[in-house]
Amino acid sequence: MANQEGNSRIPFLVVCTALSVIVSLYLIFVYAPTERTMGDVQRIFYFHMPSAWASFLAFFVAFAAGIAYLVRWEPHWDTLELASVEIGLLFSMIALVTGSIWARPIWNTWWTWEPRLTTTLVMWLYYFASLMLRRLVDNPERQARFGAVLSIVGFVNVPVVFLAIRLWRTIHPVLLSSDKGLAMEPAMLLALGVSLVTFTLLYACLLMIRVRVEHLRHEVDRLRELGPRSLSNR
Amino acid sequence: MTFWRAVSAIIAKDLTIELRTKETLSAMLIFALMIVVIFDFAFDLHPENTCEIAPGVLWVAFSFAGVLGFNRSFITEGEGDCIEGLVLTPADRSAIYMGKFLGNVLFMLVMESMILPIFAVLFGVPVLNPSLWLTIVLGTTGFAAVGTLFAAMAVTTGARDTMLPLLLFPVAVPVIVASTQATGQILGSQGLSEARTWLRLLLAYDIVSIVLALLGFEYVLEE
Amino acid sequence: MTNLWYLFAAYAFVWTAIFAYVHSIAQRQRSLAQDIKALQEALETIQERE
Numbered sequence: 001m002a003n004q005e006g007n008s009r010i011p012f013l014v015v016c017t018a019l020s021v022i023v024s025l026y027l028i029f030v031y032a033p034t035e036r037t038m039g040d041v042q043r044i045f046y047f048h049m050p051s052a053w054a055s056f057l058a059f060f061v062a063f064a065a066g067i068a069y070l071v072r073w074e075p076h077w078d079t080l081e082l083a084s085v086e087i088g089l090l091f092s093m094i095a096l097v098t099g100s101i102w103a104r105p106i107w108n109t110w111w112t113w114e115p116r117l118t119t120t121l122v123m124w125l126y127y128f129a130s131l132m133l134r135r136l137v138d139n140p141e142r143q144a145r146f147g148a149v150l151s152i153v154g155f156v157n158v159p160v161v162f163l164a165i166r167l168w169r170t171i172h173p174v175l176l177s178s179d180k181g182l183a184m185e186p187a188m189l190l191a192l193g194v195s196l197v198t199f200t201l202l203y204a205c206l207l208m209i210r211v212r213v214e215h216l217r218h219e220v221d222r223l224r225e226l227g228p229r230s231l232s233n234r
Numbered sequence: 235m236t237f238w239r240a241v242s243a244i245i246a247k248d249l250t251i252e253l254r255t256k257e258t259l260s261a262m263l264i265f266a267l268m269i270v271v272i273f274d275f276a277f278d279l280h281p282e283n284t285c286e287i288a289p290g291v292l293w294v295a296f297s298f299a300g301v302l303g304f305n306r307s308f309i310t311e312g313e314g315d316c317i318e319g320l321v322l323t324p325a326d327r328s329a330i331y332m333g334k335f336l337g338n339v340l341f342m343l344v345m346e347s348m349i350l351p352i353f354a355v356l357f358g359v360p361v362l363n364p365s366l367w368l369t370i371v372l373g374t375t376g377f378a379a380v381g382t383l384f385a386a387m388a389v390t391t392g393a394r395d396t397m398l399p400l401l402l403f404p405v406a407v408p409v410i411v412a413s414t415q416a417t418g419q420i421l422g423s424q425g426l427s428e429a430r431t432w433l434r435l436l437l438a439y440d441i442v443s444i445v446l447a448l449l450g451f452e453y454v455l456e457e
Numbered sequence: 458m459t460n461l462w463y464l465f466a467a468y469a470f471v472w473t474a475i476f477a478y479v480h481s482i483a484q485r486q487r488s489l490a491q492d493i494k495a496l497q498e499a500l501e502t503i504q505e506r507e
Contacts (some may be wrong), residue, residue, distance in 0.1 A: 041460040051471070070453055088477075094474050102465040105460045119407065126404035129397060136391035146387050149450045150401065153380065157404050167458040202475065209482050216489040223496040 013052075013208065017201040024198040027191040044102040046191055050199035052095040052120070056158050057128065058088030062145055063155035066148035075218070078144040081208035082134070085127055087203060092124050115164035118199050123157035130154060237329050244333025248307065250341055252341070258306045262345045266299035267352065274356050277308040285297045289417035291337070293373070293410055296346055300377055301328075301399050303341050304385035309394075331382065331451035335444070346370055353422040365420045365429065372436040373413030380405050388453050412436045 028046040037040035043063045062084040069077035099117065100110050111117065130150040182194070252258055277283065345366035350370075354361040381402050385443040388397040403410075 039460055041463050046466065047471050060497055088306070090474060090478050094471055097470055097474075098467040101463050101470070105463050115237050122404045122407065125400055129400035130472060132393075132403070133387065133391055133397050136393060136397075142390070147388075149453055150385075153383070153405055153446065153450065154401075156408075160404075160407050162480055202501065206475075206478065206482075209479070209486075213482050213486050216486060216493065220492045220496065223493060223500065 013201070013205055017198070017205050020198040020201050022192070024195045027194050029036070032188050032191040033185060038106055041102060041207070044098055046195045047199075048095055048098040048102060049192065050195045051098065052089045053196055054199040054203045055088045055090075055095060056161075057156055058207075059123075059151075059158055060083045060134060061207075062151040064086060066151035069148045070152075075144070076145060078147065079214045079218075080207075081147055082131075083207055083214060085131060085147075085151060086210060089124065089127050089131070089205045091199070092120060092127075092202065094232050095122060096124065116161060119157070119164045123161055126157055133146045154170055158199065163224035193201050236433060237326060237332075240329035241336065244330060245337045248337045249340075250334070256302055259341060259344060262299040262303050262308070262341065264296040265302055266345055266349045269295040269298060269348065270353055270356060284357050284359065285422050287355075288359050288421060289414040289443060291357070292349075292353055293414045294357045295349060296342065296374070297368075297377060297403070297406070297410060298399075299349075299401060300338075300342050300374070300381060303336055303345070304378070304402075305394050305398055306391060307338055307341075307382070307388040308385050313451055319346040327452045327455050328448050330455065331448055333446070334380055334386075335382040338382050339375055341377065342374045343371070346374065359421050361421060365426055366417065368417045369413060369420060369429070369433060369436070372440060373409055373416075373431060376436060376440040376443055377402075377406050379440065379447050383447040383450050383454065385423060387449065388445070393428040408439050409436065433446070 024046075028043055034040055034045065062081045063083060065077045068074075069081060076206035077172065096117070099120075103112070104110050130147065134143050134147050137146060151171070270291060273287070277287055303357070350361045353359070381398070383403050384405075385394075385398055388394040388401065391397055412432045412435045416429040416436065419429040419432070420426065
């Protein structure tokens, strides 16, 4: 049965993720130097930025899966797309909230209508609405089709969030600037890099278990249909 | 049935319905007018801040009224299962999209041309400017391109009035930003040159979104 | 030092959010697995009767 294969693969991924988390925690809280102007609060950055990155990755996977579904019509692409959007929402919510918590001591406000924050919030609302729309559509085949189209078109949100910083001058800290290169010390870069890996692995873990649950749900639906049929065959 | 004949048939049908009932256009007009007037009061306008706020107000009014129009363009199909009738016609799905899209653009342009004079009076900005009209046409086209596609999906749910704006505005951010920026620069007569970049961006967005929406519509309308 | 409270809050939120999601998935998985078991048993009894 397919599940048994999956069962031996998932623990390995989980082990890797757990290791990565432990290494990350050490790097973030012990190894990385304290930032000069902001102090220790700046360490939030090591969760905040990788969360945002993980959400972009998730939405990209949803985008690709949506295209694959519309081309191939195989339901496992739809499952992948749905799961990825959900997890993308989770990570972008984490990015928004950690960003807000970080902002409070630094900028003295929980929120500001600053371009990157605004476009990220707008992106979150879009994907949330797309999930809502899926739930409101009765026909499961139509659900999948709409979900795919929405994930494909909706991916435009991600470059918009990126470009928000370039299009407007903003108080949001800019990491990559064309003249200075990466404005961070190597130790910080290491913590950031490993944290990025951790969050990517976390995304993969969550994706696997979410997809597995969805397959179980399909199995239940399949069995439910078999029941009445074998009853009527008598 | 050739493509463009199907398209014009759809536009003609929607126009006829509209000329008889005048429902959609009047709803759009009143809504846009309300927004313009409310902003006029809410912002306590003086000549100094008008120029900053005016483009935003204009495009908020246009886009919200536009969303109203998009939803209605498909609701009329929902009644009496007309949408099945549409799908059964010997016409390409893309012709249906084109017809609906151009119809939406047309309605929006009519609404906008009626709102502009009122806007000019209330906000004291010069609107007899062909560059401004060009900006409005380009912005409207881009907005309607995606709006038509999403409206076709949103009307199949019960919550179309919440769904459509929530889905459309994020994707339409480039259009709205480019339109408001270009409008601001043209109204402030800072020279057409800066506005030109925004207009080029608008044009690019228009082309890309029409193509994508045409492709996407095939999948949305399939039964 | 005072700002460490914020650091803790952010960190706590991250893990709470992730674990809440994992928990909801685990719950769904449990109930679905139960459903599958029940449905399979029902199918077997139907097939035995034939």
